[in-house]
Amino acid sequence: MEMEDKSKYGQPRKYDPAFKGPIHNRSCTDIVCCILFILAVLGYIAVGILAWSQGDPRKVIYPTDSRGQFCGQAGTPQEKKSLLFYFNIMKCASPMVLLEFQCPTTQICVERCPDKFMTLIKAYTKPKDFDYYKTFCKEGVTSSMGVPEILRQGLCPAMLIPSKSFTRRCFPSLGMKGGVITVGNSSKFEDESGNIRDAKDLVDGVKNATVVIEARQVVMKIFEDYTQSWYWIILGLVIAMLTSLLFIVLLRFLAGIMVWVMIAMVIVVTGYGIFHCYMEYASLKGEPGANVTLQELGFQTDFSVYLQIRQTWLAFMIILAVVEVIIILLLIFLRKRILIAIALIKEASKAIGHVMCSLLYPLFTFLLLLMVIAYWAVTAVFLSTSNEPVYKVFNETACEHSRSTCDPANFSTSPMKAQCPDSECLFAFYGGETIYHKYLIGLQFYNVFLFFWCANFVTALGQMTLAGAFASYYWAFVKPADIPAFPVFSALGRSLRYHTGTLAFGSLLLAIVQTIRVLLEYLDHKLKGSQNKFVKYLLCCLKCCFWCLEKFIKFLNRNAYIMVAIYGKNFCTSARDAFFLLMRNMIRVAVLDKVTDFLLFLGKLLIVGLVGVFAFFFFSGRVKAFEDTAPNLHYYWVPILTVVIGSYLIAHGFFSVYAMCVDTLFLCFCEDLERNDGSAARPYYMSSTLHDILWKDKTEDPCVSSAQRPEAEDDQIKPQTEDDEA
DSSP: OHHHHHHHTOOOOOOOTTOOSSOSSOOOOOHHHHHHHHHHHHHHHHHHHHHHHHOOTHHHHSOBOTTSOBTTOTTSTTTTOOEEEESOGGGGGSTHHHHHSSOSSOEEEESSOOOSOEEHHHHHTSHHHHHHHHTTSOTTOOTTSOHHHHHHHTOSOSEEOOEEEETTEEEEOEEEETTEEEETTBSEEEOTTSOEEEHHHHHHHTHHHHHHHHHHHHHHHHHHHHHHHHHHHHHHHHHHHHHHHHHHHHHHHOHHHHHHHHHHHHHHHHHHHHHHHHHHHHHTTTOTTTTOOHHHHOOOSOGGGGGGSHHHHHHHHHHHHHHHHHHHHHHHHTHHHHHHHHHHHHHHHHHHHHSGGGGTHHHHHHHHHHHHHHHHHHHHHHHHTOSEEEEEEEOSSOOTTTTOBOOTTTGGGSHHHHHOTTOEEEEEEEEOOSHHHHTHHHHHHHHHHHHHHHHHHHHHHHHHHHHHHHHHHHTOSSBTTTSOSSHHHHHHHHHHHHOHHHHHHHHHHHHHHHHHHHHHHHHHHHTTTOOOHHHHHHHHHHHHHHHHHHHHHHHHHHHHHHHHHHHOOOHHHHHHHHHHHHHHTHHIIIIIIHHHHHHHHHHHHHHHHHHHHHHHHHHTTOSGGGTTTSOOOSOTHHHHHHHHHHHHHHHHHHHHHHHHHHHHHHHHHHHHHHHOOSSSSSOOOSOHHHHHHHHHHHHHOTTSOGGGSOSOSTTOOOOOBHHHHO
């Protein structure tokens, strides 16, 4: 029965005296997929060239007036007029704004926004006021024209409202006074007829615009916070990098001690987080408004408001307590396996110590990913701005040509103008009816798909390169004498020369699944308002299944790349061999390898926690020593979150080398157990320390047959390393 189980997952590797590590005499693999990837990249370049030739990023950078001109563009008559002014902002409340992204009112480029209330009727009686008023009118307005004629031709707005600039557009200066929305410094204003109206009428009229204003206010405040704190953020990220590097160096020499220190400090830092949340929760007791629930509070643009609610700190405390309990329980149940995982981390530390340039390889991967992301983003922007300006008829009274496409060049003499005298031909949005514009969605989809494919290819290249370097270390019988020179560069050369097709194959599978997940999210967003419970349930199941499939493919690809780096076979064969090897060592995979990943994850959490706590006390001004040094910010959580996320990415970059090293050594260890028996004729390649701990694990492993168990340890010969000599 046991032999049937073994054959079910393939036959174990047999002893081969000629095998000395990664095979150098190899041939190209998955050539068809390599050709397909090259053609896809060439097509991607063609899409980029097409987008760059047709697109116009000025449509994103500069606002567009009713004539389709860009406000503030250098070298044009509008160069000094960088702001967009709306004749009647109240028309922005029209539902058509959401469809056409342009208010159905005349818009012109101006140098500044109006700063006072003024009606055309009153301004016309005073030359000085009228000269000021004309700066917000179309060209050709003179004092000889009467007010009715000016309004009939739509040359000037009926009134001016104090406005402020947001994203280069003039919006009414809405504010709060005593809980009441006001316009400027007054809650009243005059309309074009000279009547006094309540500001509430204006607020109701520009309801859609005010939502945009609030969002833009938050964005502008966040941008200002970044301008005030960017150098402190960089300092925090540098501290995170130095801390990560210090951890890696200490793991090289004090792996066992550092792992236990990491475990203890993670528990302590999490415990302090629980204590701090409780103290904040207790200090808010009895404070006015502190017992308001998050549901009652709703969404607030000032996120510091949430920190004044007791329920927020209670939620933080519960989350941290759950995390603390989970970590402690895992440590209790896995305490025996942690010793074995520490031995594997020690071996990984030795490997990294002999292949130090592997720590710098994530920088190369990061630069390649940055290039892929930049190319995708630029291409997406140019594709989205490659449409032509579309002009439509906007009218005051009923008109059969309302919202019809028009040509502003000859609209004044067209039949539509004759039938609808009060109508105007204004810029509406960017679009088009050409074949190119009809295929824009497909080109954007291709852009997203190739982004996933290229990004996964870069990640796969890094995994295979590091796997080849660390496999060269493991299969060196005498370390470091038998380790080849420049193992990282050699592994990179082999990966690109022989296995570009294999890398493309594995990354293609992952890109397909990720693209399907994006489509499912898009469908879920489109059907969010649907009341069909079956559709919602089906989408939820599909998203869950493809999420699991993506995780499985990532796991399979990672181990397949290790086998490719060692034996040089194609993707399918390597994936099968890796899968069968892992299944033949199922208990070690489920416990030992994952325990190691868990310990490395604790290391990342510790670095993020230490840097995050330091950033919190610095930017929040909780420490008096930093009160004068810390920048004055709108939202102090902005730099804190930036430092925390950046610290995690930096720590992940360093520890990913460790994780890849551990996975490679683990697969090599499993191969070593199958190929060799520790005798003089077939000695193990693993180090003596790793052998002593893992050998006990092997004798206790129920998956290992009695034929594989040693009768005596006296005949075992272990490879000699510099550490053993010391």
